[in-house]
Amino acid sequence: MKKTAAILSIVAAFYACSSGQTEPKKPISVNMNPQIGDALPKATVAAPAGGGAAAPAKDGKALIAGSDCLACHQETSKLVGPSYADVAKKYKAADIPHLVKKIIDGGSGAWGEIPMSPHPTVSPEDAEAMVKYILTIK
Numbered sequence: 263m264k265k266t267a268a269i270l271s272i273v274a275a276f277y278a279c280s281s282g283q284t285e286p287k288k289p290i291s292v293n294m295n296p297q298i299g300d301a302l303p304k305a306t307v308a309a310p311a312g313g314g315a316a317a318p319a320k321d322g323k324a325l326i327a328g329s330d331c332l333a334c335h336q337e338t339s340k341l342v343g344p345s346y347a348d349v350a351k352k353y354k355a356a357d358i359p360h361l362v363k364k365i366i367d368g369g370s371g372a373w374g375e376i377p378m379s380p381h382p383t384v385s386p387e388d389a390e391a392m393v394k395y396i397l398t399i400k
């Protein structure tokens with residue numbers, strides 16, 4: 263959760279920075295981590311002390327390997343869930359937000375009755391890196 267908050271505040275800070283100078287002092291509404299808010303809106307404010315690895319380029323393949331995804335998904339053959347190659351065939355870059363949400367929230371209906379388990383501890387940033395990697399599998 264802390265990491266998610268950190269990412270949200272970085273995004274919020276970044277957004278606030280690029281979208282106008284009307285309220286330079288307190289533009290961050292979703293900031294739940296003052297530590298980061300104080301550290302000013304630079305995308306490079308990566309890792310807060312103790313906040314863990316906030317490496318800029320996430321390796322989706324490694325993130326997938328480090329999570330439980332492979333228990334239900336394989337790259338090219340269907341397991342409990344669809345193969346990633348099938349997912350890549352079905353979706354385009356424009357679908358990334360949907361797939362990010364699906365990884366975090368879980369759910370069923372896109373491929374059948376079996377629901378995908380939710381992953382509330384996966385950050386949106388990590389989920390996006392996973393999706394981007396999945397979409398490269400053909």
Ligand code: HEC
Nearest residue numbers: 329330331334342343370371372373374376377378379392
């Ligand atoms: C418990 C088994 C299970 C695990 C663990 C699991 N999935 Fe899934 N996944 C599924 C099932 C089942 C579906 C099909 C859901 C549906 O029909 O909407 C799915 C669908 C998906 C889709 C396509 C979503 C859509 O709307 O078409 C993606 C992308 C995906 N999974 C990625 C992941 C990633 C990344 C992980 C690891 C963080 C993961 N899955 C872990 C079972 C799982």
